[in-house]
Amino acid sequence: MCPLSKAIDFLVKPDPARTATFFVIGLVVFEAFLIVGLVTEHFWETLSNGAMICLSCIGVG
Amino acid sequence: MKRRIVQFIALLFTNSYFVAIPRATFYQGALKGVCVPVLNCYACPLAWGSCPIGALQHFVIIRQFPFYVLGILGLVGVFVGRFPCGWLCPFGWFQEIVYKLKLPKFSAPNWLRHMKYVVLVVVCGLVAWWTYEPWFCKICPAGTLEGGLPWLLWQARGSEGAEGMSFLTWVFGLKVLILAALVLLMGMMRRPFCRFVCPLGALLGLTNKFSLLQMDTHLDDCAIAYALGSDFKNCASCMHCSKDCPMGLKVPEEIGSVDCIRCMNCTSYGSVYWKMNLGQGGRGTDRGRAEAAAARGAAREAATATETAEKPEAPDSS
Numbered sequence A: 001m002c003p004l005s006k007a008i009d010f011l012v013k014p015d016p017a018r019t020a021t022f023f024v025i026g027l028v029v030f031e032a033f034l035i036v037g038l039v040t041e042h043f044w045e046t047l048s049n050g051a052m053i054c055l056s057c058i059g060v061g
Numbered sequence B: 001m002k003r004r005i006v007q008f009i010a011l012l013f014t015n016s017y018f019v020a021i022p023r024a025t026f027y028q029g030a031l032k033g034v035c036v037p038v039l040n041c042y043a044c045p046l047a048w049g050s051c052p053i054g055a056l057q058h059f060v061i062i063r064q065f066p067f068y069v070l071g072i073l074g075l076v077g078v079f080v081g082r083f084p085c086g087w088l089c090p091f092g093w094f095q096e097i098v099y100k101l102k103l104p105k106f107s108a109p110n111w112l113r114h115m116k117y118v119v120l121v122v123v124c125g126l127v128a129w130w131t132y133e134p135w136f137c138k139i140c141p142a143g144t145l146e147g148g149l150p151w152l153l154w155q156a157r158g159s160e161g162a163e164g165m166s167f168l169t170w171v172f173g174l175k176v177l178i179l180a181a182l183v184l185l186m187g188m189m190r191r192p193f194c195r196f197v198c199p200l201g202a203l204l205g206l207t208n209k210f211s212l213l214q215m216d217t218h219l220d221d222c223a224i225a226y227a228l229g230s231d232f233k234n235c236a237s238c239m240h241c242s243k244d245c246p247m248g249l250k251v252p253e254e255i256g257s258v259d260c261i262r263c264m265n266c267t268s269y270g271s272v273y274w275k276m277n278l279g280q281g282g283r284g285t286d287r288g289r290a291e292a293a294a295a296r297g298a299a300r301e302a303a304t305a306t307e308t309a310e311k312p313e314a315p316d317s318s
C-alpha cells in the first residue's frame, strides 16, 4: 500500500465510526463548497460565454 | 458485460450533442458550465459538460479557489469514491479496450503511481499559476483524442468554428505524440494513464477512504481458494482476483486503496464485497453474500467438472 494510502488510513480507518464521521464531514464540507461556488463565482459566465473551445485542449494554442 | 453497457451509455450521455455531427459544429449552451466527474474533454464537439481538470486549471489561472469544481468532485467522491473511473469515464474505458490488443504485456513499478499527485500539484496547480496557461490541457491525451482530432476533422469539413485554426503548431504535434505513445503503452499495460498520470483519478481516489461505497474482503469466502482446496479458511494467494483488476492492484492486500476504481471485477470471486459505510462495519451486504454464494457454487461445479474430466478411466479388468 502506498504511503499516502497508509496516511489516510491512519486518519480515517481506525474504527468504522471514524470512517462514518469523515463521510459526514466530507459531505458537509463539499456541499458547502458547491453552494459557495455556485453563488459567488463567475463559473457560469466564464465557461458559458466567450471562447467555447479551449485552444490548449485541441492543441492550437 | 454489465459494466461495458454502463460505460457505453455514459459515453453517449456525456457526448450527446449529436447535432454537431451533420453540421460540423459544437455545443455552446449554458450546460457547458456543469462539470462532469470524468475526464471528458469539454473541447469535444459532442460534449455538453466541462472537464473538471480543465475547469480546475481555469480557476487557478484566474486566481480563484476552485470551490465549485472541488464541491462537485467531493460530493461525488464522498458517496461513491472512484466509482466514476470504473464505470463512467470514456477515457478509462478506451484504455481497457486498447489493452485487449494482442501486444506483449508487462507491469510497471508501483512507485509510478505517485506520479499522478505530482501531475496534480505541479502541472495543474503550480505551472498553471505561474504561466497563466492550462498546461495539463496542452499535453492531455484525452483532449487530443476527444477534442484535437475531431476539430481537425471539423476543419477539413469546413466548419465555421474551426476556420482559421492552425493545427500545425508544436503543441498539436506534442499532443499527438503523447497520445500515440500512450496508446502503445495502453496496449501493453493496464490503464497506464489512470494509474500513473490522471490528476482527476488522484483527486477522486482520496475520497475512497471514507466514501459511502466501500469495498471489503472476506478472504475465507474466496471461491477460488475453495476450488483449490483451502476450504474457505484462507486466501490461496492464487492472485486470480488480482489478475482481473484493471488497476493492477494486489486485491487481497490493497482493496481499500486510493487506486481502487470500484469496477467490481474482483467481486466475482466471492472474496470481495461492496458495502455501504455508515459506521456499522459488518460483513458485506446481503447482495454481496448472495453473489459470493453463487460464485462459490460455480467454482465448486467447475472444480467437480475438472476432477471428473481429469480422472483416469478405471482399467478394464475383464
Ligand code: SF4
Pocket: A054, A056, A057, A058, B039, B040, B041, B042, B043, B051, B052, B053, B054, B055, B136, B137, B138, B140, B141, B142, B143, B144, B147
Ligand atoms: S485537455 Fe484534458 S484536462 Fe483539458 S479540458 Fe480537455 S480533457 Fe480536460
Ligand code: SF4
Pocket: B037, B038, B039, B084, B085, B086, B089, B090, B091, B092, B093, B193, B194, B195, B198, B199, B200, B201, B202
Ligand atoms: S483516472 Fe482514468 S478513469 Fe479516472 S478520470 Fe482519469 S482517465 Fe478517467
Ligand code: SF4
Pocket: B215, B244, B245, B246, B247, B248, B249, B251, B254, B255, B259, B260, B261, B262, B263, B264, B265, B266, B267, B272
Ligand atoms: S480492487 Fe477490485 S474493485 Fe478495485 S479496481 Fe481492482 S478489481 Fe476493481
